[in-house]
Amino acid sequence: MKTDVVxxxxxxxxxxxxxxxxxxxxxxxxxxxxxxxxxxxxxxxDKSLQVTVEDSVLLIEAANTVAEPEGxxxxxxxxxxxxxxxxxxxxxxxxxxxxxASLKNGLLRVQLPISEAKKPKRIAIAxx
Amino acid sequence: MTHYATLNPWRLMDDFLGxxxxxxxxxxxxxxxxxxxxxxxxxxxxxxxxxxAEIPGVDPAKLDVHxxxxxxxxxxxxxxxxxxxxxxxxxxxxxxxxxxxxxKANFSNGVLxxxxxxxxxxxxxxxxxxxx
Numbered sequence: 001m002k003t004d005v006v007x008x009x010x011x012x013x014x015x016x017x018x019x020x021x022x023x024x025x026x027x028x029x030x031x032x033x034x035x036x037x038x039x040x041x042x043x044x045x046d047k048s049l050q051v052t053v054e055d056s057v058l059l060i061e062a063a064n065t066v067a068e069p070e071g072x073x074x075x076x077x078x079x080x081x082x083x084x085x086x087x088x089x090x091x092x093x094x095x096x097x098x099x100x101a102s103l104k105n106g107l108l109r110v111q112l113p114i115s116e117a118k119k120p121k122r123i124a125i126a127x128x
Numbered sequence: 129m130t131h132y133a134t135l136n137p138w139r140l141m142d143d144f145l146g147x148x149x150x151x152x153x154x155x156x157x158x159x160x161x162x163x164x165x166x167x168x169x170x171x172x173x174x175x176x177x178x179x180x181a182e183i184p185g186v187d188p189a190k191l192d193v194h195x196x197x198x199x200x201x202x203x204x205x206x207x208x209x210x211x212x213x214x215x216x217x218x219x220x221x222x223x224x225x226x227x228x229x230x231x232k233a234n235f236s237n238g239v240l241x242x243x244x245x246x247x248x249x250x251x252x253x254x255x256x257x258x259x260x
Contacts (some may be wrong), residue, residue, distance in 0.1 A: 038209040042182035042238035067241065069178045072171035079169045079182055088260035105186030106238015107207065 019063065024084040034094065034113035042083055042106040051101045051110060058088045058099070060108065093118035165216045166202065166240075177222060177246040184238035185209075187243065191234050193242055198222045 043064030050061045056099040064082040095115035185207035194201045203217035205243040225247035232243045
């Protein structure tokens, strides 16, 4: 009888952190100076967040940190490690060089100013 | 089709009854995602419990964490992404009493963490039997 010997190396499975990719809750508001994009990113610190603008596409990528206190066992899990990902095509009138982002209390705010040249202008009417 | 609206809000109180806690399951996935706010992770250890709740957009100074006997409540008002305000409250019943003087709470990056030590009287104790 032949016995198959399975070596440990053969069955090693690559251990990888498996993160779901989800779109964060996001909303965009507009005022006269531009747009304000707000995304809810709980558990994300500024080191694990990337905001980029490339070819008029704004890309938000972040990974949350889920604490695992030592000496405790998990009794209920509703929060998992996830990758937040969202991309937005910016209108031409947004000044990509002037985009600013800030992160506070789990909310990311991205200010997208409208370039001065593209702002609506009031035309003075010359009285004759 | 979802039926969240038909859920009795007082079911929130059923989150923890004794030690027969739901381990993920229906509470952790479906109902938790759509209906319960904030979402939490809960850990249990010999020293007590640790809760982590995702509450982005809340001012930590206006976050109300309250423990009364075996009940923990987390409530407050938060700013949503669209700028609107959202009031929330979630309550949990712990299997044992908490040492309410030693509760520690921390808020960082939109996540509230609360450590609740067991009340000493409810800690399991082993009695030493003196032999005369």
